[in-house]
Amino acid sequence: MRVLAELGLLDALLPQTQVIRRLHCLDRRKRALLDLHYADVAEGLHGAGTHRATLLNLLLGAAEEAGARVEWNRPIGQLKRDADGRCRLIDAQGREEGPFDLVLLCDGAQSALRAQSGIPCKATRYPWGALWFIGRRPPQLAADMLWQRVGSTRELVGFLPTGTKDDLVSLFWSIRLDRVEAWRAGNLDTWKSEVRALVPQAAGLLDQIEGQAQLSVAAYHDVRMRRWHGDRVAVLGDAGHALSPQLGQGVNLALMDAAELARALGEESSLEAALNRYSARRRAHLRFYQVATRWLTPLFQSDATALGAARDFALPLAQRIPWVRRQMILTMAGYKTGVFGSRR
Numbered sequence: 001m002r003v004l005a006e007l008g009l010l011d012a013l014l015p016q017t018q019v020i021r022r023l024h025c026l027d028r029r030k031r032a033l034l035d036l037h038y039a040d041v042a043e044g045l046h047g048a049g050t051h052r053a054t055l056l057n058l059l060l061g062a063a064e065e066a067g068a069r070v071e072w073n074r075p076i077g078q079l080k081r082d083a084d085g086r087c088r089l090i091d092a093q094g095r096e097e098g099p100f101d102l103v104l105l106c107d108g109a110q111s112a113l114r115a116q117s118g119i120p121c122k123a124t125r126y127p128w129g130a131l132w133f134i135g136r137r138p139p140q141l142a143a144d145m146l147w148q149r150v151g152s153t154r155e156l157v158g159f160l161p162t163g164t165k166d167d168l169v170s171l172f173w174s175i176r177l178d179r180v181e182a183w184r185a186g187n188l189d190t191w192k193s194e195v196r197a198l199v200p201q202a203a204g205l206l207d208q209i210e211g212q213a214q215l216s217v218a219a220y221h222d223v224r225m226r227r228w229h230g231d232r233v234a235v236l237g238d239a240g241h242a243l244s245p246q247l248g249q250g251v252n253l254a255l256m257d258a259a260e261l262a263r264a265l266g267e268e269s270s271l272e273a274a275l276n277r278y279s280a281r282r283r284a285h286l287r288f289y290q291v292a293t294r295w296l297t298p299l300f301q302s303d304a305t306a307l308g309a310a311r312d313f314a315l316p317l318a319q320r321i322p323w324v325r326r327q328m329i330l331t332m333a334g335y336k337t338g339v340f341g342s343r344r
């Protein structure tokens, strides 16, 4: 939100979002594993549920207004360097653009270009992902909170209200990616009963699902880099640090990358120094969220069911300790830069 405010876009976005005041996660016995309120950290602090398309439209409009030329349907397949180190981009039809002084790689978790950038990187895919459905929010699902219900580490369902004039809500259901085909071939009503058993309030949303094809599949990736720049190249967003969406921070991190890169380019007189500054400024924040999601993901989505028992024991106790509770909320709000550090 701070980055969007700096760009002058926040006021246009907020009416298209749903105010989220609270994360509420219950276990199968209806005990609160997590009940975290943003306002406990600062009055007026809240999340904003929205669709990526809403945000994307807004950012694209602003970029075009600022003079950017947008080329659609031109996947870039190759990054080539001239003798002076400047980059050229070659699209799937072999058409070339450039040379450019600086190339920003923002091609997402499965980036085809980062391997050609010369920046060391390790990318893996999690065995678990999610089924996804967007529908109209039934009144029984309160609008101002992120709902999560968990069973063992193999059962997780969540609902994120995302506003807009249609009053939408996103449903996500955790699934092992190698079980998606079996789920698609299985009985839809059996699955709906499972979801209803965890969240009876979801009945009105489940009624909007008539076939498995209405749910899309999302895979999660873990991308590790020690620095997010190379010679005349910077990597932003998921291409440089995709993580599992357990903490819902991917968009925040990508927007903050862009803001810090712009700031570093404005502050330094040489490109090399600006790129070094960019990586240095992003390191602590990115590291914290990457390590935190790597630790958290198996507690909520894995075959390690013993971890689920430990989670059910530890989380309700941990959130009663005021310092820990505050750190949990700061984490959820995107502020953390280390176990003890935060931007707030």
Ligand SMILES: Cc1cc2nc3c(=O)[nH]c(=O)nc-3n(C[C@H](O)[C@H](O)[C@H](O)COP(=O)(O)OP(=O)(O)OC[C@H]3O[C@@H](n4cnc5c(N)ncnc54)[C@H](O)[C@@H]3O)c2cc1C
Pocket (backbone or CB within 6 Å): 052, 074, 075, 076, 077, 106, 107, 108, 109, 111, 112, 113, 130, 218, 219, 220, 236, 237, 238, 239, 245, 247, 248, 249, 250, 251, 252, 254
């Ligand atoms: C299931 C799921 C739930 C999530 N939930 C949340 C959440 O609640 N909150 C949150 O903040 N984040 C969430 N995220 C993460 C968030 O979606 C990402 O972090 C965010 O979209 C990253 O933005 P990006 O621009 O880096 O990459 P992307 O959004 O992946 O965009 C990459 C773009 O590059 C284009 N592209 C790819 N290859 C090429 C190429 N070769 N040439 C040209 N263009 C190319 C793609 O078409 C795409 O438009 C979630 C992710 C998943 C999978």
